[in-house]
Amino acid sequence: MRLLFITSNRLGDAVLSTSVLRHYVETYPGIKVTVACGPVAAPIFQAVPNLECIIEMPKQKRGGHWWKLWKSVALTWWDVIVDLRGSATAYVLPGWKRVVLKGNDDGLHRVVQLGGLIGLNPPPMPKVWTRKEDEDRAAQLVPNDGAPLLVVGPSANWIGKTWHAERFAETINKLTEKGAALENAHVLLVGAPNERSSAEQVIQSVPEDKRTEIFGNEHLLTVMACLKKADLYLGNDSGLMHMAAASGRPTLGLFGPSRDEHYSPFAKWGRAVRTDWSYDKIIANRTSWFSKENLMESLPVEKVVTAATELVSDFRAEEKDK
Known part of the structure; x- marks a missing residue:
């Protein structure tokens, strides 16, 4: 067949x-x-x-x-x-x-x-298969020291839906500080090869000994194998966000000028948090159809930190009950 x-x-x-x-x-x-x-x-x-x-x-x-x-x-x-x-x-x-x-x-x-x-409701969950070599490489890249793993996708293929670098940095700090949901977490920063420069501020906000970065320098299936180890994925609406959701691990997607009702992370532990402005309001108020402005202005750090903390807490509670 x-x-x-x-x-x-x-x-x-x-x-x-x-x-x-x-x-x-x-x-x-x-x-x-x-x-x-x-x-x-x-x-x-x-x-x-x-x-x-x-x-x-x-x-x-x-x-x-x-x-x-x-x-x-x-x-x-x-x-x-x-x-x-x-x-x-x-x-x-x-x-x-x-x-x-x-x-x-x-x-x-x-x-x-x-x-x-294909006549199925509910539909099957998306799935990205990996190989042993991908799992082995992920084990080399991600520390196995008992600390949580926070994976962050701070870039996107359009500046309009890329959350502000300083807000990513502040959020990472709040989620990993003492007493937080991901206290002392190792941070894996991921993106496409051409997106590293735009993520530089976020990368540098994480101490060198607490971070790993993958911006096109590893196979996508190695990235997928890393995502399977995450305690949380946090990132803009992007292909990497959908990969994270397909891993089955907690995934929080950030939305503004894209429709979360169509493209939110589709998984049991997938969640979307969007700007205080609706998609329609954002589009109606941008300066032009060809605008290169950031359209994520109305998404505050506090809203993201709260959503991320609740998602991690809910996931851990269910894992504990198993």
């Missing part, structure tokens, strides 16, 4: 799409999987069970990436073709069953919408 799984260019959407992939992998043990996605998202699929190959689809002029995909898979019979990019490709390939996402439903969280596509 073979599955062709066509998913997003963007990391966050690709992580959310693993909800659908998980359904097929776990429902049909042994199913052979081919994934087609953008280069940024490709690494998160490298440990998918029974993976045959990953076809990277960097965008090309006049839809050339779709032609490249068709040539790569047109001579194979597919038992299931899942196209979450809504193209016509699924209909011009040889196969038995086709599942095609034809547009977004703005009344639903994206994972709930994906679940409906």
Whole structure:
């Protein structure tokens, strides 16, 4: 049995799409999987069970990436073709069953919408599989000294939804100080390679002996293995936030000019805290459609610290009762 799984260019959407992939992998043990996605998202699929190959689809002029995909898979019979990019490709390939996402439903969280596509409510939780080498590398990077681990994603792919560096620094300090929820925690700071410079102020706010940083210098599945060790992930709305939620560990996403009702961390221990201003108010008051201003101004430190402390406390209480 073979599955062709066509998913997003963007990391966050690709992580959310693993909800659908998980359904097929776990429902049909042994199913052979081919994934087609953008280069940024490709690494998160490298440990998918029974993976045959990953076809990277960097965008090309006049839809050339779709032609490249068709040539790569047109001579194979597919038992299931899942196209979450809504193209016509699924209909011009040889196969038995086709599942095609034809547009977004703005009344639903994206994972709930994906679940409906395959007839499941509630939907499966997103999942990013890891390898032993990823777990081993994470063990080398993250101290195993009994201290809590706070993972922070202080950057994003757009300045508009990037919380202020000084507020991240203050929040880290408040969460790790004596008597706080994550007292004496080690801090792992994560982001994309091109985001390190914007995170420099946050990085330098943490003592060198209490921090580790990963900004594109490790495999994404190593990052995932680190996230599985976190006592809390705190970060902007980003692909890394969705990876953290998929780890099953407490995840707090910070929202402003993006809709938490669509993209909040989708997991039992996923929570969103947003600006005091609504999405609509933020968008209505920005200076222009092409604004490069920070739009997270109305999210205070106290609100984030309270939400983070409550999340960690609730998680620990349930773990203690197990």
